Amino acid sequence: MVNLPNAYQEYIRISYLCTMRAIKQIEIKISKLSPGLISELDRYLDFLINKRVTNKPKRLKQDWAGALKDIEMSSIELQKKALDWRQK
Numbered sequence: 001m002v003n004l005p006n007a008y009q010e011y012i013r014i015s016y017l018c019t020m021r022a023i024k025q026i027e028i029k030i031s032k033l034s035p036g037l038i039s040e041l042d043r044y045l046d047f048l049i050n051k052r053v054t055n056k057p058k059r060l061k062q063d064w065a066g067a068l069k070d071i072e073m074s075s076i077e078l079q080k081k082a083l084d085w086r087q088k
Contacts, residue, residue, distance in 0.1 A: 033041065071078070 030038065030041065068078070073081070
């Protein structure tokens with residue numbers, strides 16, 4: 001067994017107890033729902049799970065680097081031109 005500091009062990013124990021208490025409260029609430037609402041809750045839980053999965057940060061791609069090397073403009077000139085395009 002891993003030897004953890006007492007304060008951390010107490011934190012883990014309290015977190016576990018709070019989680020178990022919350023789960024028990026949720027189970028009590030679910031037991032009071034009608035079958036139709038349980039089905040709706042199931043769909044909502046799927047939505048929450050998928051929402052969390054799809055919001056993972058994506059790795060930044062820089063495959064565009066060097067794509068404008070043929071343009072004979074400085075970066076400042078290119079920024080000014082882009083600003084002109086946006087203002088039109």
